[in-house]
Amino acid sequence: MRNDRSLNRYVSAGGTVVYKLPVEAFPGHFTNCYVVMTDPVTLLDAASGQEGSNASMLDAFRRLRDEFGVPVDLSDVGRLFLTHGHIDHFGGLNFVVEQSGAQIGIHELDASVVQYFKERLILNTKNLHLFLDRAGLSAGTVGKLLTMNKWSKDLFRAAKVDFTFNEGTLEGTPFEIYHTPGHCPGQVCIRLDDILFTADHVLSHITPNQSPEFISRYTGLGHYLESLKKVHAIPGLSLGLGGHEDAIADLPARVDETVKFHEARLEKTLGLCDRPKSIKEISRELFGERQDYHVLLAFLETGAHVEYLYERGRLAVTNIEDVEQEYNPVLLYQRQ
Ligand SMILES: [Zn+2]
Ligand SMILES: [Zn+2]
Incomplete structure (x- = not known):
């Protein structure tokens, strides 16, 4: 900025x-x-x-x-x-x-x-947790990013x-x-x-x-x-x-x-999904290695683009059997 x-x-x-x-x-x-x-x-x-x-x-x-x-x-x-x-x-x-x-x-x-600042942040973090698990991150990384997301929890009255x-x-x-x-x-x-x-x-x-x-x-x-x-x-x-x-x-x-x-970012995302990939993999290819809060921002930015393409039928989830069987598996996306 x-x-x-x-x-x-x-x-x-x-x-x-x-x-x-x-x-x-x-x-x-x-x-x-x-x-x-x-x-x-x-x-x-x-x-x-x-x-x-x-x-x-x-x-x-x-x-x-x-x-x-x-x-x-x-x-x-x-x-x-x-x-x-x-x-x-x-x-x-x-x-x-x-x-x-x-x-x-x-x-x-x-x-x-x-x-209702705290309540809204806690609910938001819960949804973020589901998203990050689906994105394919390790439990350790997810924990770190969730803590980061809640950093402002006690800042505001x-x-x-x-x-x-x-x-x-x-x-x-x-x-x-x-x-x-x-x-x-x-x-x-x-x-x-x-x-x-x-x-x-x-x-x-x-x-x-x-x-x-x-x-x-x-x-x-x-x-x-x-x-x-x-x-x-x-x-x-x-x-x-x-x-x-x-x-x-x-x-x-x-x-x-x-x-x-x-x-351009949507096209690039689509281009990367020539084989099934998780949001974690796509994010790494879009943004490379990021540090601190930027790691979270990169996953969110990638997630927004993947979601947009998926909702419009340009990406498909390839491991749908896992989705049917498991509670919240990693989703793999491939272009159509
Ligand atoms: Zn601002
Ligand atoms: Zn803002």
């Missing part, structure tokens, strides 16, 4: 001023939070809520005053929109609420992540959501919500005049991580590609502002690149 530490000012076609605050959510990992100068002030995303993240957010507000002369503080925020249920975006909501008393809104499909949204104009605000599931079930892009806050749906350099819908409903590559089409079709946009990295000047072109990237 390319970190962009610049604090930037944008003005929407309707004259609303927006500031991008680069917040160091985790060491070396920056999340873009946006201050929108509406009445009341709107904040998009809250970063991770870790001590360093909160300090980084306060520092960004300080820079806003010192470098841009904007007399606005975190305590002035009246509402906080969360773009999706990943901890580097919502984890700081308790801090924001303590500092400002802001009302919190999130898409209805991610509201339970905030309200569950919080009450004040309002949820789904799709369309948010009454009493200049914002319009587009539900764009795929990277996360409740992923949204938020429109302000000619600006689209693309969150983690479209980024300027990297392609957001994908995971199979088998683990969590409304994720998966099928939903993601549909959501890319949806964003591509929005007329009248002149700027995309992502949840990480730089601004996106030509959003339709970046969407096209992202689609092409996944099409």
Whole structure:
């Protein structure tokens, strides 16, 4: 991920001023939070809520005053929109609420992540366990990856959501919500005049991580590609502002690149399945040896592509007798 530490000012076609605050959510990992100068002030995303993240957010507000002369503080925020249920975006909501008393809104499909954080993570990890066993990993590796997946279990104190949204104009605000599931079930892009806050749906350099819908409903590559089409079709946009990295000047072109990237990865995956292979084997050939959390991300990304191809009849499971006989055997895929 390319970190962009610049604090930037944008003005929407309707004259609303927006500031991008680069917040160091985790060491070396920056999340873009946006201050929108509406009445009341709107904040998009809250970063991770870790001590360093909160300090980084306060520092960004300080820079806003010192470098841009904007007399606005975190305590002035009246509402906080969360773009999706990943901890580097919502984890700081308790801090924001303590500092400002802001009302919190999130898409209805991610509201339970905030309200029942631990439960949702534990259930998600259970599905991940089934997926990793099917992928062909050793028990030792599965154990390590499951522990890794739960690393944030005790980081966040569950919080009450004040309002949820789904799709369309948010009454009493200049914002319009587009539900764009795929990277996360409740992923949204938020429109302000000619600006689209693309969150983690479209980024300027990297392609957001994908995971199979088998683990969590409304994720998966099928939903993601549909959501890319949806964003591509929005007329009248002149700027995309992502949840990480730089601004996106030509959003339709970046969407096209992202689609092409996944099409190429799908073809490559298909090409690798000339004989029966497990997701573990396919992942190794796609990504090589990965370390730490990247091992898990590689398996999830591979799983999403294999699932997409399997659901569309382009890959078949060749060891179906095992599936009939055993509880949760390793699945072997081959192209049709
Ligand atoms: Zn995310
Ligand atoms: Zn993110």
